[in-house]
Amino acid sequence: MNNFLFVAAENDAIANCKAGGMGDVVRDVPRQISERGDKVHVIVPSYSRLHRDGGTLKTRLTFHLRGTTYSAELYEVIPKKEYNNIHHYVIHHPEIEAGDIAHIYHNNPVEPFYTDFIKYVIFCTAVAEAIKEDAFGSLDIVHMHDWHSSLMVFLKTYHPAYESLKRIRFVYTIHNLAIQGIRPFGDNYSSLQNWFPDISLDYDNLMDYRYRDCVNLMALGIRLSDAVHTVSPSYKEDVLLPSSPPEFIGGEGLEKDLGQAENQGRLYGILNGSNYKNIRTAKKGNIYRNTVKALFRWLQQESKKYKADFLAHTGEKVMELVDNRPKFIISSVARLTEQKFYFFKRSPEVFIEILKKLQKVDGIFMLLGTGAPEYEELFRGLSYEHENFIFTNGQSEDLIDSIYLETDLYFMPSLFEPCGISQMLSMRNGNPCLVHATGGLKDTVEHMKTGFSFGGDSYDEKINNMLLSFDEALDVFQNDKPKWKKIQSAAKKMRFTWEKSVDEYYKVLYLL
Template identity: 70%
Template sequence: MNNFLFVASENDAIPNCKVGGVGDVIRDVPRQISERGDRVHVIVPSYSRLHYSGTLKATLKITLRDIVYSAELYEVPPKEEHENITHYVIHHPEIGTGSIGGVYDHDDEPFFTDVTKYTIFCTAVAEAIKQGHFGKLDIIHLHDWHSSMLLFLRKYHPAYTKLKKIRTVYCIHNLALQGIRPFGDNYSSLKTWFPKLDLDYDALRDPRYPDCFNLMAMGIRFADSVHTVSPSYKQDVLLPSDAPEFIGGEGLENDLRQADKEGRFHGILNGSDYQNVPVRKNKLFPNIATTIFQQLQREPNRKKADFLAHTGEKVVPFLKKRPNFICASVARLTEQKFYFFKRSPEALLQILDQLEEVGGIYVLLGTGAPDYEELLRNLSYERENFIFVNTQSESVVNSIYRDSDLYFMPSLFEPCGISQMLAMRNGQPCLVHHTGGLKDTVQHVHTGFAFDGKTYDEKVYNMVESFKEALYLFQHEKTTWKQIQLNARKMRFTWKKSVDEYYKLLYTFNPAEVRVA
């Protein structure tokens, strides 16, 4: 039996610890591993709240800033019990509740708060490994920059040399977020955290900012195996970015090429859960109305409350009669997800015009960057057939995947994407930008629709034209539309297949291949 430790920032296997797709992966992959008879421990920060339901397992003394910190290790109950899986959180007062989904923080000084809390978290995890709280580990699977400080400690910290004997795997979920901070002269800097360590600045340095270290780069440089969450995203990130036409390696393409040359870099498509959450059909608008009403009862901000009321009023007519066509999106409101809308709002207006001609509407659920929220709120006031649900609701999300006619995913880039998989499992065609993992999952006029272009203007033009094509097929070629729905429903992106690749490419342990730090 192999013994695994998963280290991440999110874990949807426990309550209230999910913001994005990372949480889904950390929920689903350990289940696949446990079904093979192996043991899995999963650990995330407590964010000053997740430990309340847990059982204290240990108090961990760690040294940071030449001060002894006391962090606490809790075992916490999962949503569902699975044999051979144990869930933990690390609690420390400086690992606070984030402003984004209760997990992440957004600072004027990039990554200031998050690097602080994930440094404490990773150091506490290293101490827990050293003390044997997870038993004798065979593999540590790390996820995104939030966990890569563990690799820094493994390589440079004399207290944690024991970690060098354990195989490490590093997963890149989103290369655009890298955890870049200065080496020194800052509360959240490497020299402040570890003032007595001799640092190899060249090995830690960000390729674009020579006075900074890069936690994403540490993961790529120091892990035994590195992987992206789709094959096409792997190919994308080996090339330099040329935004907005192409998003690639974001300054780390040389590190990724080196890892690829060494045989350490792989692209493995994420999977999806095909045990459908029971969702009743035709509940989208009742669920939106219920969510709006509940949110209004606890919303102290007058401007936000007024907009929620406005959204509720727009939903009322559809409680009795469904619109002829429902297009929908669910995503965090960021540049990655909706850059095309922000830069080219006229394209979105053209799409809404097309929908209006067929009696259709566009429902978009999400929260995120203030400028994107403001753009979409203003559009909602202007256009009757655009419903912007500016909150979070699992029931509305599930109904969007169940009840919509077309799922719209115009991501500027997409490492893998899970939304398109969730829509397709319900037989819902998707309209996507032909990038990253969306290339690997959606085929134009077979399982959905895709747009691309050599220039930004071409991409935007083709996005509108692809939307027009989808509407035309829906209206005038019912047989073709139904076949696309059927093809989408038949697609299976299973975690079993993904984890088979993990065992073959990432988890294979050959002592002769161990990279000595």
């Protein structure tokens, strides 16, 4: 039996521990490993809250940071669903606090990563200590996720107390290359020298090539891990090339490191899977009811008072649809960020053009999400101005399920997309997607076969092609029902299974 440890910032197998797609992966891959009869331990920070609800104290961990003795607690916690051979843990230390993003990450606009760096230094050192003390038994593989866990390979490589970790294979998955965890080497409380004063720093191997007085923790994971993994084959090809925003988002300054990993045979692109078993199901016909329910719930929350007028305005628009159901629904569900909606922020006139085209066919655009204030403001403004744009500015699982079930065309115009899960969820329900042909979207949606896509060599070309693809989709829906049904059926038949992905993991990442 092989023995794994997954180290991450998020884990959706336990309640209230997810901000993005990483949480899904850290939930699903261990389940697939357990089905093979292997053993998995999954560990995340407690964020001063996750250990409280039924956590069992396993051990106290003592280690040295900042020239002083630190003590943290390892708790085993109860998952949402029990699986054989999977154990879930959290590390509690008072300085590992809940952030303002999903009660996980901190947003430090003045000094990025200041607070999160401190949290994940304490977390990773506590995990290294737990491995050293055999808290998880004898491990074969440690699988790290994004920069929050990459300090594990720094400790393994440079910290004399954790020499014993060198016998284990360390695998590193990149979920979001754009968020890199860059901090100064010294002269700052949140710096590498402050937390590890006894380690002689190998500046050449640790520095960010652009900011030479800084360490880049994303780069560290790429440089020091035994295998590096991007979450789709096309995204792997993208990141080997330099970024040229907004036309192209590639290696984000780390293409040299990724190129070296590729030349050394350590870099692999394997598509994430999607879940096709035990799916949380919604009833058809509840999309407007679930929207109104969500709106009433948010109206009662103190934190939503600043947008109460807007929520009421949305409710009024939705009530109109109950008796006058639209003939075509296009939808998007996403965090409102540059990655997801840059095209609409830069060219709102294109979004308005889409709404006008929809109006002619009695169609609506439904967008659900929260995120960056400037994106929320943009979409709230557009909602006031356009009758057929329903912007649900909040989060509701029931409503998300209804949107995926009842939409006619799912729209995903991401600027870049390492893998993407939304298109898989939509296709699972037999709903075609319209996507920007980048990263994992290129690997999952085929134009006019399983959906619709657009690309281009320049920004203007991409925008023009987006409208052309939208016109094509609308034309097929209205004028060629057999073709539309064929695309729906082909989308529904696509299977991006975790079984297939984890087969690849075992072969090339884990070497098992």
